[in-house]
Amino acid sequence: MQPKMKVSRVFVYAALILFALYFLFPLYVMLSTSFKSLDQIHTGNMLTLPTSPTFAPWVKAWAHACTGVRCDGMQPFFMNSVKMVIPAVLISSIIGAFNGYVLTHWRFRGADALFTMLLVGCFIPFQAILLPMARLEGFFGLSNTIGGLVLVHVVYGIAFTTMFFRNFYVSVPAELVKAARIDGAGFFMIFTRIMMPISLPIFMVCLIWQFTQIWNDFLFGIVFSGVDSMPITVALNNLVNTSTGVKEYNVDMAGAIIAALPTLLVYVIAGRYFVRGLTAGAVKG
Incomplete structure (x- = not known):
């Protein structure tokens, strides 16, 4: 044996x-x-x-490479992605935590139906919401802006973050919430003093999931961004497809690695929390 x-x-x-x-x-x-x-x-x-x-290809990809009509490298578009991804990840995660808390410990009539509709939102393809979202962004005056990109990623990500937090909070004993109510804790006090401190593992799951989805997104970026608000994925596509003579494969490769580095760093730093969050109840039914 x-x-x-x-x-x-x-x-x-x-x-x-x-x-x-x-x-x-x-x-x-x-x-x-x-x-x-x-x-x-x-x-x-x-x-x-x-x-x-x-390191010349890296310097050129960062500061001098042509991405369409602009030849100032990927630096401005990298910063556009940073300005987009941080608020989008934080807002969608906080709203998802709030929704999951309500759907598990402050149940109301129709809560199951609402959660089912949110689950359906996880399976709606990106292409199906392009026209409605374009109309909505035009109504709010957010077309071709970083704020508009934040809005579309928050709206699309709420279904996923709600599912993660709801399934995590199901494993939290209801007696804990009831005891807090008996002691006089209200809705927001229970959420901020009890639920949030124990939610670090599932928060890391949502942060990694949302960061990866938003940073690597290309479709929303190319549809809803303007010349000055393009994320780095769109800039990378323009860099690879822009030709000003000899094809510089070394610059293209350096640009691709620059675009991928943030997600790699997030996984390296917070990967162990991702596994811990999943096993703590993030995918329990």
Whole structure:
């Protein structure tokens, strides 16, 4: 039995290493290419390491590359994404926490039907809300602005954050809320003093989920943004498709890594909280 267990374990680890290499291979190609000069790219192949590493492609992608008619790099669009993602993530997470608290511990007539409708909202495709959202943003005067992008991501994300928090708060004993009511705690005191302090794991789930969805979004960005409010995903698309002579693959690769770095950092820093939040009840029915 013992030798069989060792053989199976070796097989499992070998399979995991193989899959890890398979998924990391594109990242290796991107990183190595981003540090190569154009001469090495043209004379070598994609798999070789850079012989004379250079940061010039990174500098150009950040500050000088052309993204359409503008040639000021990805820096302004990176900041647009930061200005968009922080308020959108925080607002949608707080509203989701409030909704989940109400739907579990301050139930009312029609609460189940409302939650069902919110769940349906999780499966509505992005394309189905483009025209209604465009009309709404035009009505509020938010077209082609960062505020308009924040609005659309908050509206679309509320269904997901509500589902996460509602399923997490179901695992909180109802006796805890009842005891607080007996002690004189009201609606908002229970929410801020009891629910919020124990919600860190599920907050991290929502923050990571929403940050990833919003930062990597392209459709809403290209539809609802203007020239001065484009997020970094739209700028990256323009960078790759803009040609001013020789195709600079090293600059394109550097720009792609710059666009992906924030989500990678979020997962590295808060990934353990994501798993903890899911196992604490975020996906319980």
